[in-house]
Amino acid sequence: MTTHESAQQPASRRIAEALRSAIESGELRAGDKLPSERALAEQYGAARNTAREAVRLLAEQGLVTARHGRGVFVRESRRLFRFGSDRYSLKNRTTGLTPFRLEAKRQGKVARIEVPSIVREKPPVDVAERLIVPASEESVVHRENHYFADDEPVQIVSTYLRWDEAQGTLLMEKKSGPNGIYGRLEELGHAMTSIRDEITARMPTPHEASVLQLPPGVPVLEVLHTSLDQNETPFEVSRYVHRADLTGLKYELLVQ
CATH class of the missing domain: 1.10.10.10 (Winged helix-like DNA-binding domain superfamily/Winged helix DNA-binding domain)
Structure with missing residues (x-):
């Protein structure tokens, strides 16, 4: 200047x-x-x-x-990194920790997760398209989770599962058992073999700003995650909304 x-x-x-x-x-x-x-x-x-x-x-x-x-x-420049490339790997599953708890532990932070709601509802259009369910019907279960690192809110996760699979199972409970929801989904026949992450940056909604206690002007990173099974069938879609000032994304991929 x-x-x-x-x-x-x-x-x-x-x-x-x-x-x-x-x-x-x-x-x-x-x-x-x-x-x-x-x-x-x-x-x-x-x-x-x-x-x-x-x-x-x-x-x-x-x-x-x-x-x-x-x-x-x-402000301290602190980042809780989401390790996208091996977040769902089998070697990490053997730890018994969910991906977020493992990421937090690796970075010396204490993880806490709250589950404010689990409801059956009509899915957002982008979720319906990826999960291949009707957007006009209450075809999904929506689990909203709030994630904290050292008691500081860092992300909101909205997970969508097919209602016809989740009803009557631990997927409808706040505590879904060993290995979290992916353990239960595997029991239903969905072995995760590939994932698709679509990443965008945007300003938060009023709800997101309130839950994440965002300072004015701080954006969020959105990761729209789709899990695909051994038949290349999508069986779970999650919308991760991260505080951009406290979160980084790390991907290490092999070039074929």
């Missing part, structure tokens, strides 16, 4: 850019407390409301977070 362009910027943006540069250079490190609005106003020769707007811009960019009664702090 040229000096002329910088001069044309609103004062709040110039202050925000200066603070952003200090964060990116390491001058301000994760956990450091930002100067007060009064101190920032004095430092940059601006009004306090201008300094307040600069801090708001940094919060929207996910660089700082406000702690009530304590001040504003530089």
